[in-house]
Amino acid sequence: MKKQTLHNIVTTFKTQFASEPTDMFFSPGRVNLIGEHTDYNGGHVFPITLTLGTYGVAKRRDDQLVRLYSVNFPELGVISFAVDDFSKMPAHNWVNFIKGVLKALADLGYVIDQGFELVIEGDIPIASGLSSSASLELLIGVVIQKLFGLKIPRLQLVMAGHQAENDFIGVKTGLMDQFSVGFGAPNTAIFLDTNTLGYRLVPVILRNFEIIIMNTNKPRSLVTSKYNERVNETQQALTALQTELPIKSLGDIDAVTFEAHQQLIKDSTLLKRARHAVSENQRTIEAVKELTHGDLVAFGALLNASHASLRDDYDVTGIELDTLVTAAQAFPGVLGARMTGAGFGGCAIALVPQQSRSRFQEQVGARFHEVLGYDASFFAVQIGPGAQWIGAVKTL
Incomplete structure (x- = not known):
């Protein structure tokens, strides 16, 4: 983990929100070794998770307001909305991934009735094919899980990210990106059958x-x-x-x-x-x-x-x-x-x-x-x- 990045976003959090964050998170990008465009066709994939990814520091709020800031998009400033507001924000594309995950978790029956503050910074090149979007989606999943003490099975976090991508963002991807970001492990690749979701870790x-x-x-x-x-x-x-x-x-x-x-x-x-x-x-x-x-x-x-x-x-x-x-x-x-x-x-x-x-x-x-x-x-x-x-x- 990059301690300097974490120090930077903690400092940014204090500047933007005038308070201290409570928790730190990381979600990786992924690269697929082989098995391309097979995930939405019920085939096999073989991805690995990277040490590049998305870092976040967060704090739960006492009201229903969500406040977000991205170091990668400082020109957008702090973006705020109610935790149950699932309307899209066309001018702030990255926020839609977060809203999509929140909606997917709500659809699964999880009660998120309070807001939170979050600062993120990613070192994955945007739109490079290394799954910066899935990295953000799973980051939000683990943030929600920790801040609100929810016992969400890892596969449901993966499915929530996938639902956000498919239904909220509108890209009909397969499950590989979210699955690999959710289940990746050091020094191994994930051999995943996207048809059955059976998988094993391969050194x-x-x-x-x-x-x-x-x-x-x-x-x-x-x-x-x-x-x-x-x-x-x-x-x-x-x-x-x-x-x-x-x-x-x-x-x-x-x-x-x-x-x-x-x-x-x-x-x-x-x-x-x-x-x-x-x-x-x-x-x-x-x-x-x-x-x-x-x-x-x-x-x-x-x-x-x-x-x-x-x-x-x-x-x-x-x-x-x-x-x-x-x-x-x-x-x-x-x-x-x-x-x-x-x-x-x-x-x-x-x-x-x-x-x-x-x-x-x-x-x-x-x-x-x-x-x-x-x-x-x-x-x-x-x-x-x-x-x-x-x-x-x-x-x-």
Whole structure:
């Protein structure tokens, strides 16, 4: 945990609210190693939680007023509303995630009849594909749980964040982001079947390699991107397959079954979308086996194949991500690279020899700047814990 960040937001809390916060919280971002656009198709995913995330300090109030301040958006100042006011605030997008979680918890029957004060600061690049929104959603979940002494099962906190994203914000994401932020653990990845919610933690042992995140620094909004369009396309493909197959999701079939029935999908674009969902699910299952067996070469090859499918069949990469990934794959010693997250900008990952980190960043960064005319950002991954209460402010 970054003590300096916590000190800063405690000081900010005192300045903005003229009182002392009582509790400290942290909620991570996530990066998905493989299994992209499979979560809303009933497939498998394989995310890790980052040591980057959202920090918060908070205090319960005696009335029904909620007062919020973000160090990342100081120009917005303190934003206030009643705890039972679930109307959207178009001018303050980040606050809508908080309102969405409060509404979801209320819908689940939890009584939150008093307000609170909260200051947050995040170090996840916004709109980078590292789940800054899920990080904020689960942060609010653990804040509410602690301040009001509510015994909320972790899965319900995850579902509340997911409901906020889907129903309040309007992005039809799968459950991966919130689940990984809620259930993540240090030095492990979550192998999650999004169809059954069965999961296990898999140790991430990379020996003399490390995962480097490559940020295109091209912001994108999932609401305005083609994300929901891809959700609809795969649902249309599923409907066509269901005319002969007793399946509930594309994650229910393997590649052989899909090829034997692909003629049911008459539209060529829908066929490509479904082919990615099915093949990516199979790649994810295989990738977990290879990582568990310590075969990093085979694991890296599956990362490369994942990117090719996301580029050619799912059409969610673009010149920024393709430039980064192609340059990374060409770097000596790199075992694999792929885009991660929703796409349309955002981030990619690469499996890079530890001793080559500096040269890798310099060479891949130079190629990106040559093609795009601006700089990408790079940082090594450290795998941290899920959303949590850190402790009382007095222990800082």
